[in-house]
Amino acid sequence: MSRLQTRFAELKQQNRAALVTFVTAGDPGYDASLAILKGLPKAGADVIELGMPFTDPMADGPAIQLANIRALAAKQDLRKTLQMVREFRKDDQSTPLVLMGYFNPIHKFGVDNFIAEAKEAGVDGLIVVDLPPEHNVDLCDPAQAAGIDFIRLTTPTTDDKRLPKVLNGSSGFVYYVSVAGVTGAGSATLEHVEAAVARLRRHTDLPISIGFGIRTPEHAATIARLADGVVVGSALIDQIEKADNSEDAVNGVLQLCSELAEGVRSARR
Amino acid sequence: MTSFRSGPDATGLFGSFGGQYVAETLMPLIHDLADEYEKAKQDPEFAKELAYFQRDYVGRPSPLYFAERLTEHCGGAKIYLKREELNHTGAHKINNCIGQILLARRMGKKRIIAETGAGMHGVATATVAARFGLDCVIYMGTTDIDRQQANVFRMKLLGATVIPVTAGTGTLKDAMNEALRDWVTNVDSTFYLIGTVAGPHPYPAMVRDFQAVIGKETRDQLQDQEGRLPDSLVACIGGGSNAMGLFHPFLDDNSVEIIGVEAAGYGIETGKHAASLNGGVPGVLHGNRTFLLQDDDGQIIDAHSISAGLDYPGIGPEHAWLHDIGRVQYTSVTDDEALEAFHSCCRLEGIIPALESAHALAEVFKRAPSLPKDHLMVVNLSGRGDKDMQTVMHHMAETVNQQEKTA
Numbered sequence: 093m094s095r096l097q098t099r100f101a102e103l104k105q106q107n108r109a110a111l112v113t114f115v116t117a118g119d120p121g122y123d124a125s126l127a128i129l130k131g132l133p134k135a136g137a138d139v140i141e142l143g144m145p146f147t148d149p150m151a152d153g154p155a156i157q158l159a160n161i162r163a164l165a166a167k168q169d170l171r172k173t174l175q176m177v178r179e180f181r182k183d184d185q186s187t188p189l190v191l192m193g194y195f196n197p198i199h200k201f202g203v204d205n206f207i208a209e210a211k212e213a214g215v216d217g218l219i220v221v222d223l224p225p226e227h228n229v230d231l232c233d234p235a236q237a238a239g240i241d242f243i244r245l246t247t248p249t250t251d252d253k254r255l256p257k258v259l260n261g262s263s264g265f266v267y268y269v270s271v272a273g274v275t276g277a278g279s280a281t282l283e284h285v286e287a288a289v290a291r292l293r294r295h296t297d298l299p300i301s302i303g304f305g306i307r308t309p310e311h312a313a314t315i316a317r318l319a320d321g322v323v324v325g326s327a328l329i330d331q332i333e334k335a336d337n338s339e340d341a342v343n344g345v346l347q348l349c350s351e352l353a354e355g356v357r358s359a360r361r
Numbered sequence: 362m363t364s365f366r367s368g369p370d371a372t373g374l375f376g377s378f379g380g381q382y383v384a385e386t387l388m389p390l391i392h393d394l395a396d397e398y399e400k401a402k403q404d405p406e407f408a409k410e411l412a413y414f415q416r417d418y419v420g421r422p423s424p425l426y427f428a429e430r431l432t433e434h435c436g437g438a439k440i441y442l443k444r445e446e447l448n449h450t451g452a453h454k455i456n457n458c459i460g461q462i463l464l465a466r467r468m469g470k471k472r473i474i475a476e477t478g479a480g481m482h483g484v485a486t487a488t489v490a491a492r493f494g495l496d497c498v499i500y501m502g503t504t505d506i507d508r509q510q511a512n513v514f515r516m517k518l519l520g521a522t523v524i525p526v527t528a529g530t531g532t533l534k535d536a537m538n539e540a541l542r543d544w545v546t547n548v549d550s551t552f553y554l555i556g557t558v559a560g561p562h563p564y565p566a567m568v569r570d571f572q573a574v575i576g577k578e579t580r581d582q583l584q585d586q587e588g589r590l591p592d593s594l595v596a597c598i599g600g601g602s603n604a605m606g607l608f609h610p611f612l613d614d615n616s617v618e619i620i621g622v623e624a625a626g627y628g629i630e631t632g633k634h635a636a637s638l639n640g641g642v643p644g645v646l647h648g649n650r651t652f653l654l655q656d657d658d659g660q661i662i663d664a665h666s667i668s669a670g671l672d673y674p675g676i677g678p679e680h681a682w683l684h685d686i687g688r689v690q691y692t693s694v695t696d697d698e699a700l701e702a703f704h705s706c707c708r709l710e711g712i713i714p715a716l717e718s719a720h721a722l723a724e725v726f727k728r729a730p731s732l733p734k735d736h737l738m739v740v741n742l743s744g745r746g747d748k749d750m751q752t753v754m755h756h757m758a759e760t761v762n763q764q765e766k767t768a
Contacts (some may be wrong), residue, residue, distance in 0.1 A: 147661045148646060150541045151384040157528065169658035172703045195382060200659030222382040222645065226372060247386040249548055254389060273546040317505065344532050 095188040095216045096241055096264040096359060098318060099138060099301040109316035111136055111356045112301050113349055114192065114325030116143035116159035117176055118168025124338035128345050129180050135346040138354020139321065141219065144173050144193030151221045153276035155326035158333055161226035164285045170197045174213045181214035190243060190264070192216040195231065201233055207238045217264040222348050225257050232261055247294065248272050265294060265299040276326030279305030282314065289318050309355030316359035324352055362690030365688050366698040368679065373562020376685060377458040379678035381561040383648045395464040395563040397468050407463065414459045414575065418492070419449050419485045425582035425739070432707040434730035443579050445603065445743045452715065452744030453575060453603045454485035454556060460571035462556045470552035478505055478533035478599065479670035479717065480512025480629035481744055487521035495519040500539045502531035504540040505669045511749050530663040533673045537647055538692035556678030557600025561648030565677050572606025579739055580610055587737055593618040594740040597720040599635065599671035601680045603743035610687060621680060622724045624666035626691035635664035636693045637676040638684045651681040667752060668716035698723040700756060703746065715744030716752065
């Protein structure tokens with residue numbers, strides 16, 4: 093079993109949802125970012141999404157755009173991001189780690205090289221925003237052949253006709269983007285999320301994680317009652333934005349992560 | 362013979378270029394758009410409506426003008442100018458806007474968004490949105506807003522909301538990111554009216570088809586005036602819509618030499634340029650795989666050109682393919698060469714060209730003198746230069762300053 097399968101199976105037995113956290117690699121700098129990454133599991137993150145910085149994050153809102161700018165200004169690149177994963181894996185063999193970003197840096201790195209290095213570094217899955225199933229051959233197929241999960245985004249615009257196409261070839265979990273919009277934007281109504289989860293369950297047995305616009309422990313708890321995973325990104329990254337120094341950034345992210353984890357854990361008690 | 366005019370394939374690829382590299386939220390929308398465009402192409406009513414607006418609203422056909430003084434000055438090839446700058450709104454951009462707005466109306470969309478660089482596409486979009494009574498939001502980088510204030514004012518006069526984009530260098534690429542973010546947020550109401558032959562399929566093919574009226578007219582007009590095909594075609598390239606519009610109807614005519622001119626900015630060797638084919642490598646951005654200016658990590662490098670309309674780090678995927686297979690030759694022209702051509706065109710022909718089109722003219726000045734007098738060369742004069750007064754004045758003042766300093 094893959095780390096993602098194992099983790100979601102364990103949590104199902106514990107009858108609780110996963111807290112899935114997103115931070116951008118290299119934000120606000122390599123060392124602080126690595127400290128955040130290493131601290132997240134202890135602060136209650138069950139699955140980690142690590143953003144690969146890109147100059148043109150077209151599907152991201154202001155918070156993650158700024159995170160990309162900070163990381164790139166601190167000279168983060170894909171090589172260093174893979175190095176961060178290697179360093180993380182020295183102490184942590186169980187927390188699933190998913191790389192998330194846009195295709196161009198991977199394309200430039202070379203797809204075969206990237207897959208080989210990601211596998212060796214201990215990457216469990218990939219989320220590539222601008223690779224819909226129409227482009228499976230570009231990365232999804234070879235990644236899965238190498239044993240790396242390819243996690244799909246499904247959205248409010250993905251209708252029943254299209255859903256099988258999107259889910260076919262998905263593995264690890266399904267990421268439901270609960271609002272049509274950029275990351276960090278307003279959140280969906282509970283009714284919408286309930287209906288969306290029910291619809292997805294008709295089409296897939298994969299765990300379903302919900303993201304976009306989830307900012308507080310209370311909100312996380314609400315979603316955790318409905319779904320298998322709760323994704324939080326922009327709210328964590330805002331902690332870095334408002335920190336005065338690297339130490340405050342690390343502490344801010346991990347503190348909020350602990351609170352969110354408590355919210356998720358309390359949800360079904 | 363295999364045709365160079367049959368692309369893209371069903372998945373939107375020209376060779377290995379093009380495609381549909383967008384977020385899942387947008388995929389259903391671009392499939393809908395592709396379906397609706399296919400239907401419209403088969404519909405004689407759509408063709409009739411398009412022809413009506415092209416004639417009575419845009420002012421087509423645009424003249425194919427024999428540039429006698431330019432020809433005498435160069436002393437070689439016989440130079441014709443395709444006068445796209447005489448269209449309503451002053452550039453070729455409206456050809457595409459009229460087509461897409463009719464499509465938006467068919468699809469029942471109430472709100473139009475667009476990105477703009479020099480502002481010509483923004484003005485053309487605001488114009489057709491006003492004509493059809495639709496809400497219009499234009500994204501424009503702050504650098505471009507500073508250098509194209511007259512166009513910003515025009516858009517506002519036409520009732521559009523202009524949203525300044527501060528991200529990146531505040532140019533066309535950043536405006537396009539922001540337009541995509543708007544589209545992904547307002548999926549139900551909004552039609553994204555892309556201004557060039559780039560973006561996810563079907564945009565590159567659709568925009569090309571709407572612009573191909575340029576090449577079709579040129580073909581007929583030259584037949585009337587000279588009784589034959591041209592020997593060469595020259596057009597400038599940012600995203601590449603005016604060039605593709607001129608080139609496409611001639612791609613299968615082997616005798617026609619086709620030259621696209623990229624913006625070399627301060628010179629390709631300086632790294633400060635906008636020449637994606639001559640100074641970039643393949644990558645994926647804004648929905649398509651194409652040549653891009655990027656660093657070793659795949660991060661996009663900001664383009665530079667004196668001409669806001671060419672200031673983009675990518676190029677339409679069909680151009681990338683035509684470059685790859687060698688059917689079209691892609692050269693480049695620096696800021697200084699374009700400015701020189703700009704001044705010459707003003708003085709010789711009494712036509713103030715857009716700085717974009719001045720890049721094509723600069724290539725003509727390089728080529729025409731050594732060609733025989735019976736060589737027929739057609740240049741796309743894609744836009745007029747009124748919008749560039751500020752930039753040119755600024756540059757002339759700077760040149761004077763530098764001369765004084767060195768004197």
